[in-house]
Amino acid sequence: MNDFQIALRTVQVTRYVTPLREGGSMPAIAEADDGFLYALKFRGAGQGPRALIAELIGGEIARILGLRVPELVFANLDEAFGRTEPDEEIQDLLKASVGLNLALHYLSGAITFDPTVTQVDAKLASQIVWLDCFLTNMDRTCRNTNMLLWHKELWLIDHGAALYFHHSWDKWEEQARKPFVLVKDHVLLAWATALDQVHEEFRAILNPEKIAAVIDLIPDEWLEENSNFHSKEEHRKAYARFLEIRLAHSDIFLKEAQHAREILI
Known part of the structure; x- marks a missing residue:
């Protein structure tokens, strides 16, 4: 049995705020049911779940080594989420990302x-x-x-x-x-x-x-x-x-x- 354990919180995405178009994977700022804002990475983006796996492994290894990384959480996206999104590209991304995604706590003002x-x-x-x-x-x-x-x-x-x-x-x-x-x-x-x-x-x-x-x-x-x-x-x-x-x-x-x-x- 491994005595060293890590637990990530799971949040429910409640509101799509704005896209972060700096990256090719189209992450977004989103609000969750805990009231916090997150930089949300979508499983339905170009590199798929592999990018989320790399994000998860990289962030938590960095944290173990004592480096500063925003809190990572699993972000659940409901099937009904995003149906009213007017941007078709974003709507397609949200549909492809139903289920568990990954999000980083948004560092406001950084x-x-x-x-x-x-x-x-x-x-x-x-x-x-x-x-x-x-x-x-x-x-x-x-x-x-x-x-x-x-x-x-x-x-x-x-x-x-x-x-x-x-x-x-x-x-x-x-x-x-x-x-x-x-x-x-x-x-x-x-x-x-x-x-x-x-x-x-x-x-x-x-x-x-x-x-x-x-x-x-x-x-x-x-x-x-x-x-x-x-x-x-x-x-x-x-x-x-x-x-x-x-x-x-x-x-x-x-x-x-x-x-x-x-x-x-």
Whole structure:
């Protein structure tokens, strides 16, 4: 039995407020039955449930490692929701997203992190770079930092582009051992001078039990039919195994990050 457990709240979406058209997946600001606003990610969007799985895994792994991530909740969308939405594209998206979706607590008043305005200290920069190498998150660049400043603190959002191996599952065990070459484009790489220290600290925090607790959160309905797996449980365990292998071979992506930083500087 795993003594380390994580629980996410489930909310009922009550009102579609406005689309967030910055991303290709058309997330939206929505209100839930708890009275809070959320940035809602739809299972019916382009990348389907896989983007939600990456968001869930990335956000909760980051939280375990002590980084700031808005609260993640399961957001249930009723079949009748959105019937009065005048925008046909949005109405189609809502119809395709009936059931469980994923939402992040909306940080009202937050501003997008701008590396030309705000400098990040070496330890925090190194933590975020390490996390993104571990998750193979390609989407933390100068063009799209996916970080917010809220109450003078840095918050991580949008991990939907992480774990890109799962869009094909081709040689996924081999992929788990590969360096993350896209780290060269990471917005915080220049400041990440404490990678060795962070590497040791994070390896001491993460373990198979904590990884399993995160993977256990994935709803069955998000695990699509896949010829690589005989069951949803086998599919779920493959995610855990990928992260376990990657953690065991983290020296590989650490060295790649350090090499990329040497070239950059």
